[in-house]
Each structure stands twice: as structure tokens, then as C-alpha cells.
Amino acid sequence: MASPATVTISDGLIILATLLGPIVAVRVQKWIELLRETRQRKLWVFHTLMATRASRLSSDHVQALNMIDLAFYGDRIFGFHKRTKKEQCVLDAWREYLDHLNTRIDNEPAQQWVSRGHELFVNVLYAIAVEVGLVFDRVQLKKGVYSPSAHGRVEDEQERVRQLAISVLSGEQSLTMKIENMPSDKDGS
Template sequence: MNESMQLTNLHTDWAVVWATLIGPIIGAFIALFITHLREDIVGKKEQRIRIFTTLMGTRSLPLEPEHVRAINMIEVVFYGKEKVIAPWKEYIKHLRTEQNDNNRAVWKENADKLLADLLFNMGNVIGYKIPALEIYRGGYHPGGWDVRQKLNNDVLLFMASLANGADRFPISVRMDNPEAPHQEGRNP
């Protein structure tokens, strides 16, 4: 009996040694795993919130580079969230349809509604309960931005037509009236 007690004590001693050596290592791995998992979850949520707030802030400015960048990031950051990915696909599909002067107003209205639906679903996934109608009707940008954007587009189109040879640069020549009295300091 004494011999079996010694064997049990020996096994117990070795178990204590192994637990003492391996326990902290396993604990460190578990802590690292939990930290990584938490950072991944928190980081993903922060990315989702950043994209959502960017799109909310630029929803009336769809041509802004930060708006376009945020739209393109949805596929990655909301991967696996079908409530977001499905309306995102519909919105992208609509954006790829052709618009012209005849359908521009209807096209824009549909794009705005699809974007509002997308933002509504994104908000629900990350915990914002903003009604879809508020998203659709919300947002502000000064009317002058539309004027500036139209002028910029007109200039770009004109420059492109000049470069392609489809248009000419309008030049007018003005002649001073030769019979007008000569002003001092000016060459005739």
C-alpha cells in the first residue's frame, strides 16, 4: 500500500509541475485569442459605423469621393450581413443603369430611395433605429453646390469637345474705333 501511495504522490507531483508550466502558457493563448476576437468585433463595428456615418453625411452628395469610397467598402465591411448586402447590390445595379436628360429626375429619385433603404438596413445592423423616411428626406447641401457642380461639368464637357475636335473655342475680335480720339499713353 505504501508503494501505491508513493506512485500516486509522484503522479500528483508531476501534474502540479505540468500545470505550473503549461497553465500560464495556455492562459496567455486564451487571453490573446479573446483580445484578438474582441478587437476584431470592436474594429468591425467601428468600421461599419464609420461607413454608415460617412454615407449619412454625404447622402445628398453622391459624387463626392468619400461617398463613393464608402459605398465600395460596404461589400467588405458588411460581408455576411445579407440585410445590408442585398440592398447594396440593388443600389449598385441601379447606379450602373444609364441616365440621360429624359430620365434623370426619375433615376435620381430611385437612387435616393435605394440609398435610403440601404442606409436604413445598415443602421439597423449597427444599432441605429433611424426611420427610412427620415433618411430619405434628411441630409443637406447648399443649392450653390449643384450650380458649381453643373458649371464644372459644363466646363469639362466643353474642354472634352475641344480636345476631340467636335467644338471650337469662340473668339471674338474687337476693333477700337479708329475715329475715336486718341487717349494719351495708349498706342493706336
Template sequence: MTLNDWLTIAAVLLSPLIAVQVTRYLDNKKEVRERQLWIFKTLMATRASSMSPHHVEALNRIDLEFKASSKKEKDVIDAWKAYLDLMGDDKMDPSQWNVRRVDLLVELLHKMATVLDYSFDKTTIKNSSYYPRGFGAMEEEQGAIRRGVKELLDGGRALPLYVTNFPPADAPLPPLGE
């Protein structure tokens, strides 16, 4: 047998193995991209509602699905860390904190858009979300109700009671035991 025959036999034997490995590699890359896309799409869809459980879940998956090994993905991780750092800052004035939060979220989403080949500019990301005013009012009302019930249960607030329809002063009292 010649070298050419051996190479042909090796190619016939190894080609299915190589094909399987290439397919697995491509499938893995596709799965990673799909998970990254889920995070990005979820954050984009909930960017006006940062208290959404889906928003929080997507934020918590960033460091799982984006790796610091590539320059673009490292930029996402760095932007996520800056955003996360702000989330834990309770010393900043609330109005300044919210402005900074929005700016950092826009930066994070812009970095993710770049990695995932979406062409969103920061202004579009910041200004093109829809959040009905009624949602905000409903969240404020639910928060007020939760705080009020908590104060009541903690003993910090009394439940006001008003008696109406008193019986007339000259009405006979019912006999005891009825």
C-alpha cells in the first residue's frame, strides 16, 4: 500500500468523527448565541420595567453566558459589573441614582447589541421603549398597599374603624343572652 492509500483510508475513517466534532462545535456556538440573544431580548423588552422578574433573571445570567475571553464580550461583562455595582449603592440620591441606572443599562444594552450584531444606537435603546402610565400608577399603588399592610401587621399603624347607624338613644336594649 502506498502513502496515498493510507491517507485515503484515514480520511474515510476519520471524516465521520471530524464531521460530528464540527457539528457539535457549531451547535454549541449556536446555543451560546441563543442564550445571549434571550438575555438581550429580555433586557430590551423589560428595560422600562427594571423590577420585572424577567429583567432581574436576565441580568443575573449575563456573567454565565458572556465570557471575558473575547474583547467584545469582555466589554459586556465590564458594563454589567458597573451596572451591578450601582444596584448595590444605597448612598446615592434616589433621583441621581435612577438617572445613572438608566445610563448604565443603556450602555450595557449597547455593548450587548454590538456583540450580537444589532445596530441599535444608545438614543434608540434609551427612548424607544413603551411603558404605559397606568403600569407606573399600579406599581405605586401596590407598593403603598404593601407598605400600609406591613405597618398594620407590625403594629406601627392602627386600623381606623367607624361605627355607623347607631340605634336611637331611646331604643330598648335587647335582653341578655339573645
């Protein structure tokens, strides 16, 4: 006579592991990929800000600044928003810097406004460096940048040409012409 089939607890666990193992492995892999993408996004922001810290008007610099809110937003776990203290420090430093950038210069002397902006920007860089696990001191972030004076001169000249072109095209200023040599009419009068 055949005995009835019995399934022990260990048999049930083996069957369960066989069925759920691949599903769990895929979910874990997706989670690892998400963590990697999040870290890459944060590193991109940091690398871009470091590379463009001498030219803060560049479009890459502005784009990286505008990505801070997204890159350091935090995670959603089971429908709940979770943000680390380091991410919050980055966002707080960014909000303070953004508030400064959106404040008109005429509210305080220009040099004081620029100096305060430099300090706030260094605070943002430092907070991001800490969050992504890179070791930089504030002095290195503030002064460890190379920007040839010729670059600044070229940017100033381009801005001057742009402003003059706008004033001519808008009719605020006219083009001055100076005639040096007038061709003479040898055949005529």
C-alpha cells in the first residue's frame, strides 16, 4: 500500500525558497541599482559644481544647482518619505544659498554680497562632500580652484559687447561712424 504523501516543514521551506528566491533576487538587484543611480546623481551634482565653481554663470553650474533638490530629496519607502540628516544638511545649505542668490544686490554693498555668496556656496559644496563621503576642508573648497585671469577678462569683454549690441539694437545708442578717406572724383567735377 502506498503511504499518503507528507510534506514536512523543511520541505515546505525549500519549496517556498525555490519559488520566492528569484523574485527576491530581482527586487534586491533593482534596489541596488536605485541606490547606485541615486549616488551617481549626487556625485554628478558635486563634480559639476566643483568643475564650474570658478564660472558660476555657466549653464552647467546653474543646472547642477537646480538639480540639488532632486538629487538630495531622499527616498520613499512604503509610501513614506525618508531623508537622511546629511541630505537635509545639503538641502538647508542650498536653500540658504538660493535665498541669497535671489536677494537683490542693492540691499547691501556689492562686495559684502559677493563675499557672503562665496561663503554660502562653500557651505553647499561642503555639505554635499560630506553626504557623498568625500573628504574636503572648507579652505580647499574655497581657494583650491584655478581660473586664469584671461578667462575673467574674456567673460567681461563678452558681456560688454553683448550690452553694447543690445543698446544699439534697442535704439538706446547709435553707431558712430568716422570717415577717414573719402575717395575723390577725379573724372567728374
